[in-house]
Structures are given as C-alpha cells and as structure tokens.
Amino acid sequence: MRRDSRLSVALHVLLHMGEMGGVHTSETLGPMMGMNPVVLRRTMAGLREAGIVHSEKGHGGGWSLARGLDSVTLGEIYDALGTPTVFSIGHRVDSPGCLVEQAVNRALGGALADAEALLLTRLRSIAVADIAADVRRKGWQLGKKGSKAHG
Template sequence: MKRDSRLSGVLHVLLHMAEVGTPMTSDALAKMMKTNPVVIRRVLAGLREHQLVCSEKGHGGGWKLCRELDTITLHDIYQALDEPTLLAMGNRTESPGCLVEEAVNNALNNAFAEAEALLLARFRTVTLAQLSADFHQRMQARGFSGTHEHSLFPADDAADAE
C-alpha cells in the first residue's frame, strides 16, 4: 500500500517558502518538488482556504506564507489537507459475522483510536518554526551558511540534507 506523503511534501514546500521569504511561483515550487505545477496549485489552494498561504498575482507574484511560522502547527496543515487517514492498517471486515472477529475489531479499533489521538495531540504541539529551527541547526552542523537552495546539496545527498 502506498503511503500518503502529502503532509511531508507540504511541510517541505512551506519551509522552502519561508526560507525564500518572497512569493514563489507554482512552477518554481513544482520544479523543486519534481512534480507538476497543477499539483502544487491544487494543494496550495486548499491551504489558502485555511489562511495558511496567500497568493499574489502579476509580476513578482506567487505563493507565500500568510501567517508566522510559530502560529502554524502540523495539525493546521493536516486539517487543510482534509485530514488524510493517519494509519494504513485496518480491520479485515467492518461488519463481521464472527464473534472472534468482532473481538479483534474492537481491540484494534480501540488501539487505532488511541494512537490517532496521540498523534494528533503531537501535531498540535509542533510548529513550522520548530521545523525551521531544526533545519537551520542541520545547515549549521554541515557547515552551510547563508540562504538555502536545493542546489547547495549534491543530487545524491539532497534527500538526506533536508
């Protein structure tokens, strides 16, 4: 089963937007994320509805954050993505005709609910400012200074460097 990586991808995009500090076009963001600009526009439009990003038209326009990093939590972004399924596991059947399977479903449903509640509670405490600070510590530890660009990193190490 393929994992839903939208939250991770959106966090990546938002942190880059924060680093640049000026509006970024869908084309530039798509190139950086190796995807289609339509995908970027669709995702960012959802974030705009939740007032996390803003868009400016015309020359010098594009997408930018419209809130401070310390006011945006992972939970805010999760909600803006229409609360995708958190756990990939589930019950074999939702309406079992077997009492054993009912007991299994009950135990699993309780465990899944507790796990999701813990994860969502954690999402509420993590801000983009914390992720940005972690990124800057990693940059400093690797000896980089100044602004961040994807091109600072060799292609083979780009995923590890971010």
C-alpha cells in the same frame, strides 16, 4: 500500499517559502519539490483555504505565506490537507457477523484510535518554525540550490 506524502510535501514547501520569503509561483516551487506545478497547486489550495498561505493571480502573482511559521502547527497543516488516513491498518470487514472478528475489530479499533489521538496531539504541538530551527541547527540553508537542505 501507497503512502500519502502531502503533509511532507506541504511542510517542505512551507519551509522553503519561509526561508526565501516573498512570492513564488507553482512553476518555481513545483520543480523544487520534484513535482508537477498542477499537483503542487492542489496541495497548496487546502493551505490557502486554511489561511496558511495566500495566492495572487496574474503578473507578479504566486504563493506567499499568510502567517508566520511560528503560528502554524503540523496539526493545522494535516487538517488543511483534509485529514488523510494516518494508518493503513484497518478492519478486514467493517460490520462482521463473526464474534471473533467483532472482538478483533474492537481491539484494533481502540488501539488505532488511541495511537491516532496521540499522534494528532503531538502534531498540534509542533510549529513549522520548530522544524526550520532544527534545519538551521544542522547548519543547512533552506532554499539555496546545492545546499544539503535543498530539494
């Protein structure tokens, strides 16, 4: 199954934007992330609607942070991306007639709901600035070509 990497992409781009400051175009950020600028714009659109980034069209336009990274949590970014499915595990049949399958669904459903709630609580407790601080503790420089943190 293909994994949804939009949360990772969004965090990566926000960290670079936070370090570089200023306004950056999709044509600059896309290649930095190893992705097509159009695909990056789709990811950034949800962040814009959530008030995490700002965009300006035209000459001198591009993407900029609308808020400090200390005020943005991983949970907010997850929500801004449309709450992608957290786990690929699921029921074989949603409304089974078989009593055994119903019991399996209840057990799996409860366990998955608990795990998802725990994960989302944790994501809501981590600020993007916490990740930036971790990168800095390792001595890396965000956004600098050739550095370990770049890309």
